[in-house]
Amino acid sequence: MNSSISGKKTQVFLSLNRIFCYIVLGLLSLLCLFSFYFLLVNASRPHAEIMSEFSLVPGNFLFKNLSTLLSDENIPIVRGLLNSLLISSCTAALTTYFSAMTAYGIYAYNFKFKRLAFTFIMLIMMVPTQVSALGFIQLVTKMGMMDTFYPLILPSIAAPVVFFYMKSYMESVLPLEIVEAARVDGSNEFKTFNRIVLPVIKPAMAVQAIFAFVTSWNNYFTPSLIINSANNKTIPILIYQLRSADYMKFDLGQVYVMIFVAIIPLMVVYIFLSKFIIKGLTLGSVKG
Secondary structure, three states: OHHHHHHHHHHHHHHHHHHHHHHHHHHHHHHHHHHHHHHHHHHOOOHHHHHHOOOOOOOOOHHHHHHHHHOOOOOOHHHHHHHHHHHHHHHHHHHHHHHHHHHHHHHHOOOOOHHHHHHHHHHHHOOOOOOOHHHHHHHHHHOOOOOOOHHHHHHHHOOHHHHHHHHHHHHHHOOHHHHHHHHHOOOOHHHHHHHHHHHHOHHHHHHHHHHHHHHHHHOOHHHHHHOOOHHHOOHHHHHHHHHOOOHHHOOHHHHHHHHHHHHHHHHHHHHHHHHHHHHHHHHHHHHO
16 A cells, blocks of 8 residues: 555656656747747848847848848858858768768777877867967968868868767777678678668767758858858858948848848758657667
8 A cells, every 4th residue: 555655656756757847848948949039030120120129029021131131242142051051061971971980990990009099189189270270271371272162171071079979989889799790791891881880870970960060050260261252251251241241231130131041051951860860869778
């Protein structure tokens, strides 16, 4: 009898705890979504209304602001979107693939300077991008790559943070026995990596692809040092250019519209890759 009452109390406590967690998560979700809603509201209002009063009701200037932005020859937003999409996609692909390959080499092979190589990569991870910016610009200038996309894409091959994440993930989900069995069956190393290792670490690659894409998409510092011509400018540069325009010509409604348009590709990438993350989590729970 006492055990039955105790069991019911436990169930009630767990139910209340679950309800409380759902309420907290719901409030946090609303707070996160509010910023996007506020962005959409201001994107649909004219500059004068945005500057004069705060409102939670959307206006009717969304398409007007969008058409004005698209007709501005000084802000080639379509070309900027394509440039950012190209750079971010290539960066995400190169970062995830070569970091996974490097992590596989450190994890699956035993060689003389293995620990030294791992330590060296970790030390590079501690160096901020701003510290090496001057030397990087000098190198790019000597190689004749200024005002091109190559300096924004090729360095993504070396990503110590992604390498560390991939190696840690491999240690938890990739038994070396699978690799050894593939070698016994006659599979070469490149084939083993592409057909056996990559499918196993696909969830980790999806996560890092999202992070790499978002980081590259929002990157303003490096492109602002490399890109000079209007046709090669990325979205962050164009947003800053529009935001820093002359006060008399400044239109805050266009700025909000441009930011709203700029986050749409990020949402699409996350929605497309999130299914791989969910599959990975589900697979992990089943294995557990």
